[in-house]
Amino acid sequence: MIRNSRRRTEPLDHAELARLLPAPADPQLAASRQDLLEEHLMSEIHRPDHAPAASPVRRPLRRPLRRTVLFAAPVAAAAALAVVVSMSNPAGTIASPRPVKAPVVQIEEGSTVQLASTVHAIAAAATARTTPQPGPGQFIYIKSQVSFMSTRNNADTGESVTWVQPLHDREVWKSPDGTKGWLDEPGYQDKGGITLDTNEPRKQLSYTWLAAQPADPDAFLKSVYSTVSGNRDHDQQAFNEIGSIIREQLVPSGLAASLYEAAGKIPGVVVVEHAQDASGRDGIALARLDPQTGERSEWIFDRDSHQYLGSRGVQVREFNGVKPGTVVERTTILTRAVVDAKNQRPGTGQATA
Incomplete structure (x- = not known):
């Protein structure tokens, strides 16, 4: 899986996703950056792994834009997210541009x-x-x-x-x-x-x-x-x-x-x-x-x-x-x-x- 950065980004709410994700024991990101990470996490579940083959590296995040949170989520939460993505796009996956x-x-x-x-x-x-x-x-x-x-x-x-x-x-x-x-x-x-x-x-x-x-x-x-x-x-x-x-x-x-x-x-x-x-x-x-x-x-x-x-x-x-x-x-x-x-x-x- 590819990890996405806010940041925040750079910087948004998704009600269904918020209900499925477990509450963090130690919040580490600004709210807007957490939201942006959630959005990109959903898109990453859609995308095929077509970037150069390699194993992901964990990196602590400063915001909703990126890193550790993506890998800290329990398997059950990831599975639940996959269900949400499947329901929202039953026809197939999103072919995201190559990194x-x-x-x-x-x-x-x-x-x-x-x-x-x-x-x-x-x-x-x-x-x-x-x-x-x-x-x-x-x-x-x-x-x-x-x-x-x-x-x-x-x-x-x-x-x-x-x-x-x-x-x-x-x-x-x-x-x-x-x-x-x-x-x-x-x-x-x-x-x-x-x-x-x-x-x-x-x-x-x-x-x-x-x-x-x-x-x-x-x-x-x-x-x-x-x-x-x-x-x-x-x-x-x-x-x-x-x-x-x-x-x-x-x-x-x-x-x-x-x-x-x-x-x-x-x-x-x-x-x-x-x-x-x-x-x-x-x-x-x-x-x-x-x-x-x-x-x-x-x-x-x-x-x-x-x-x-x-x-x-x-x-x-x-x-x-x-x-x-x-x-x-x-x-x-x-x-x-x-x-x-x-x-x-x-x-x-x-x-x-």
Whole structure:
């Protein structure tokens, strides 16, 4: 089986899946990243094993996007998931695109020298930008391009090669309160997408939850820390949680500055002067190194407008065979908008952010 990365990803609820999965004894991932891992886990059960033959490597995860959780689930849970997949797609399996070798980049050291000024510039730009406000019955629409990691070890040679998904489109629709939603990720989900409807929304990911948060950076950061738990580094969890909001949510205009200012207060956050998103756009990044996995999560902003471009995960310290410089995650935001219905795409006259 191929393991998929958020992260979070980069970053969603599936009610039936949530009922089948056992409750974790020690939650280690931000909610949005856990959701994304669940979605990719379902797609992996569909896919034939057509990547280069090898045995999977376990790797602790920082979020719903990837690693250990996939292999920690009991056999019974995996079997139950297979039943769900079979019921949702009785005609056959999804032929997911063949993974490719992960990109490798030169690691640039981060610094705190420009942290305060960079955070201030990003916060000011976010405040100045007009953000549409979703109304009753409307949906927040995010279109991005993403690529997440799948690591395999060659049992014959002992060599480890890190594979990633080819860059592909991902579209998400979310109701403001988080109870309704849809995900369309061609090649990785059922044709046409899957529902994200749930009776128990993870409130920290909803627009409604964000709109109710205090505008004071310290108070907001305290609220974010209240959502994390377990033995994993709480500072990293808080950073990942805010990153998940930035990537696939609409941030209320009154909270935008506080959100970035709060992120700048998390211990270990640095500025990386040069980082590329999934589209190859070079920008400046707010980043933090996960002390447990050796992976640095980077939020990338245009260096002139300071608008959010996307995210990148770079391995800084070798871990479980993943070499330093390996890009294990790439995302780029294409469209962020408010639409009138689920599955509707932005058109003329509709608000975009």
